Amino acid sequence: MTSESTAETPARVVHATPTKDFFVEMMTKDISLTDCILDLIDNAIDGARRTVGSGQEVSFAGFSVTVRFNAQSFSIEDNCGGIRLSDAIDYAFHFGRRPDAPDDVRGGIGLYGVGMKRAIFKIGRYGTVDSHAEDASYSVIVDVDGWKADPKDWDFKYEDIASKTPHGTKIVIDRLAIEVAQAFEDTVFVNALIKTISRDYAFLIQKGLAIVVGDVRVPSAAYNLRTSVDITPAEEIFVDDGVSVRLTAGLLGEIPDVIPDELRFEQIERFGWYVICNDRVVLAADKSTRTVWGNDQFQVWHPQYSGFAGFAFFYADDQRKLPWTTTKRDVDLGSSLYLRTLARMKELTRPFIDYTNQRKGALEEAKEFERIAERYEVRSRAPTAIIGQQASFPRLGPRSPEPEVTISYRRPKREVDEVRSQENDLSLSAKEVGVRTFLYYRKMELGK
Amino acid sequence: MMTPSFERFDYQLRSNKNIERKLVFDLLLTGRQRFNFRTYRYMGLGSMWFADHRLAHRMLGIDNLVSIERAIHAGRAEFNKPYLSVGILPGDVSEVIPKQGKEYWQTPTIVWLDYDGLLQTEVALALEQLLGLLAANSVVIVTVNAVRRAYVRKGRADERTVATITDILGDVIPASSKPTPTPGGANRDISEKDFPSVLARSLLAFLDHKTRTSGRTDAGANFRFVPLYNLGHKDGADMITVGGALATASTEADWRDLLIKDRVLPNHNADPTYCCLDMVPLTLKEKITLDELLPQANGGALLAQAELKGLKLDHDQIAKYERYYRHFPMFLETPF
Numbered sequence: 001m002t003s004e005s006t007a008e009t010p011a012r013v014v015h016a017t018p019t020k021d022f023f024v025e026m027m028t029k030d031i032s033l034t035d036c037i038l039d040l041i042d043n044a045i046d047g048a049r050r051t052v053g054s055g056q057e058v059s060f061a062g063f064s065v066t067v068r069f070n071a072q073s074f075s076i077e078d079n080c081g082g083i084r085l086s087d088a089i090d091y092a093f094h095f096g097r098r099p100d101a102p103d104d105v106r107g108g109i110g111l112y113g114v115g116m117k118r119a120i121f122k123i124g125r126y127g128t129v130d131s132h133a134e135d136a137s138y139s140v141i142v143d144v145d146g147w148k149a150d151p152k153d154w155d156f157k158y159e160d161i162a163s164k165t166p167h168g169t170k171i172v173i174d175r176l177a178i179e180v181a182q183a184f185e186d187t188v189f190v191n192a193l194i195k196t197i198s199r200d201y202a203f204l205i206q207k208g209l210a211i212v213v214g215d216v217r218v219p220s221a222a223y224n225l226r227t228s229v230d231i232t233p234a235e236e237i238f239v240d241d242g243v244s245v246r247l248t249a250g251l252l253g254e255i256p257d258v259i260p261d262e263l264r265f266e267q268i269e270r271f272g273w274y275v276i277c278n279d280r281v282v283l284a285a286d287k288s289t290r291t292v293w294g295n296d297q298f299q300v301w302h303p304q305y306s307g308f309a310g311f312a313f314f315y316a317d318d319q320r321k322l323p324w325t326t327t328k329r330d331v332d333l334g335s336s337l338y339l340r341t342l343a344r345m346k347e348l349t350r351p352f353i354d355y356t357n358q359r360k361g362a363l364e365e366a367k368e369f370e371r372i373a374e375r376y377e378v379r380s381r382a383p384t385a386i387i388g389q390q391a392s393f394p395r396l397g398p399r400s401p402e403p404e405v406t407i408s409y410r411r412p413k414r415e416v417d418e419v420r421s422q423e424n425d426l427s428l429s430a431k432e433v434g435v436r437t438f439l440y441y442r443k444m445e446l447g448k
Numbered sequence: 449m450m451t452p453s454f455e456r457f458d459y460q461l462r463s464n465k466n467i468e469r470k471l472v473f474d475l476l477l478t479g480r481q482r483f484n485f486r487t488y489r490y491m492g493l494g495s496m497w498f499a500d501h502r503l504a505h506r507m508l509g510i511d512n513l514v515s516i517e518r519a520i521h522a523g524r525a526e527f528n529k530p531y532l533s534v535g536i537l538p539g540d541v542s543e544v545i546p547k548q549g550k551e552y553w554q555t556p557t558i559v560w561l562d563y564d565g566l567l568q569t570e571v572a573l574a575l576e577q578l579l580g581l582l583a584a585n586s587v588v589i590v591t592v593n594a595v596r597r598a599y600v601r602k603g604r605a606d607e608r609t610v611a612t613i614t615d616i617l618g619d620v621i622p623a624s625s626k627p628t629p630t631p632g633g634a635n636r637d638i639s640e641k642d643f644p645s646v647l648a649r650s651l652l653a654f655l656d657h658k659t660r661t662s663g664r665t666d667a668g669a670n671f672r673f674v675p676l677y678n679l680g681h682k683d684g685a686d687m688i689t690v691g692g693a694l695a696t697a698s699t700e701a702d703w704r705d706l707l708i709k710d711r712v713l714p715n716h717n718a719d720p721t722y723c724c725l726d727m728v729p730l731t732l733k734e735k736i737t738l739d740e741l742l743p744q745a746n747g748g749a750l751l752a753q754a755e756l757k758g759l760k761l762d763h764d765q766i767a768k769y770e771r772y773y774r775h776f777p778m779f780l781e782t783p784f
Contacts, residue, residue, distance in 0.1 A: 178669075178670075182660055182670065185656075185660075186653075186656065186657050186660050187620050187621075187622055187653035187656065187657060188618060188619055188620055188653065188657040190622075190623060191619040191620070191621070191622075191623055192619060194623050195619070213623070214623070214624075215624055216623040216624060219628070219629065253605075414540065417568070417570075421565065421566075424598060425601060425602055426566055426568055426598075426599075426612075427601035427604055427612060427615065432603075
């Protein structure tokens, strides 16, 4: 068989030309609204990175990104240098990275040339990208429906606008998708977005970057581990395939005495493994096989491990070497670099698991050790940590000499709530209600 | 066990609560041309006094009246119900609501969960259940205690009221109301003064969010929660009352219009702003004196005129009276 055409027979080919619908309707389904907004923030940060240069110890002070939205409109504005007109014409609005595209910004976090268009398509039907860069000031109109109507012309028009300093980019998107407008009016969405930005850009915010959502300057999430003479976090640093890797892991917060019947997400949301690529948090508080938990025979996450946090920092000038996916919301489990790192992450997790088992027998002693451990910010190294060493935890003594028993009983929730109301503390745990009523009995009936 | 509130006082004898109740029904009354409330059901926690049921019947013409009452008090409530058509549903709210069949909820309903206790998980659950069941153009109102210290979780890892609200309602405290950490990184909490308004705004955000995520639609468009009430009142303890309508795309503007056109309840772009009713009780002589000076044609002169008449009330109390005098009650003892 041959695929060559002749005068008599048509070419035997199957067509693979892309359609605009694929980009507008399909690609936008695979990404959340929040991740689209983060893509736009990533682009702004890359603009700032171009100015401050590569490296892990640079400052982003003076750079800001402001996101505003309501049920009618969305905008994101930055002072991070703008998109050069020459880049816009040839690369920035291109679907996918062209082979002749200039190298990515060194140490950047923007990837693959899809983020901005995908975000506009996801959020609304009409976008305006105003850019003030060192070579020109211009405005690109992305009229999605008008653009879709012509299947052959893939280009967007731009026009010159008056220049403005400081240089930066402003994207305004109107004609919002119904579900997007709904989300923008929802306090829970807004809070979740702020929380996500606070968490995912914490290490950039700590370096001076200002991110504003509405009227709120987003604070940096606090990533602290604890350290003392007896409790030291693990610390490993190595370079693998051109990527600098730093792993640190240990005690983050209080380890629970008992696992409550009704465990809420808030109670465990900080714990687990974090993966950070070029200062952008890719996985946060992961408790799945994407990091160590349940991965290839390793223990699955259990609430008993609450209190643990591990951080895997990856840095590379060439972001394509980093083990992340296009959404930057997941790790690339096929990456050999990541698999090698994962093996080390498991090793660093084990001492903590052993400690949570051991402390059950000497709870009060363990809590005293944990209480006196001081918090330190994970970006810096713990004063007690030694590079290449695993985390260490106190040796705990034998169980308290007075034997204890566990009392367990069930009562209607309404009755337990009555006690909570009487105690004027609705947050009392069921266990605490049990303890208080037991102590009350001992006092009233036994006088003790 | 704490004595039930109806055994401690007569609900009808609290001035600010009394005003609030009238404001709630007055607002609905202005919408009677658009919404046929006579066909609605009124569902409340009538206790032994049925003050809100009386207003629903008198002002809105609602005959279908339902009161939820704890099983142990249901018999006494049955005895005290003021009208033949009041039905008593015995049980806790979050148990009673899901027990009514789908058919039951086809009737548009005005529900007022007028608790005198704290906001608890069960209250949030009941509200969520209602938002998943109520017919379009129903109204949901809830009243809870908003005394800040009752929401401080003693002995918890996070004792802040922010954590308590988030535990019960989810992450609904508007970012602009969340206290920012101190420069040293310590978490601040909501102040005593701001707590009622923040709790009220959080509850409204909760109702809005649960409506959005209920997935309920009318003619292909999602139900929307239109906030109507953002009230506080103080007859001793701080209480808040919030609520709104479960609107459709075709009625959303009508519901918003109620608030825009209302002369008493404050709003910003049809979004109710927090309004606290904290007036001190007035004597009959004070009330008659002020009433004789009202309404003021141009406003602003009441203070001066009240002083000329010898009234010794704080200026802000007189200003508040001017706003709510149409609703201000007077309680007198009658021999019989």
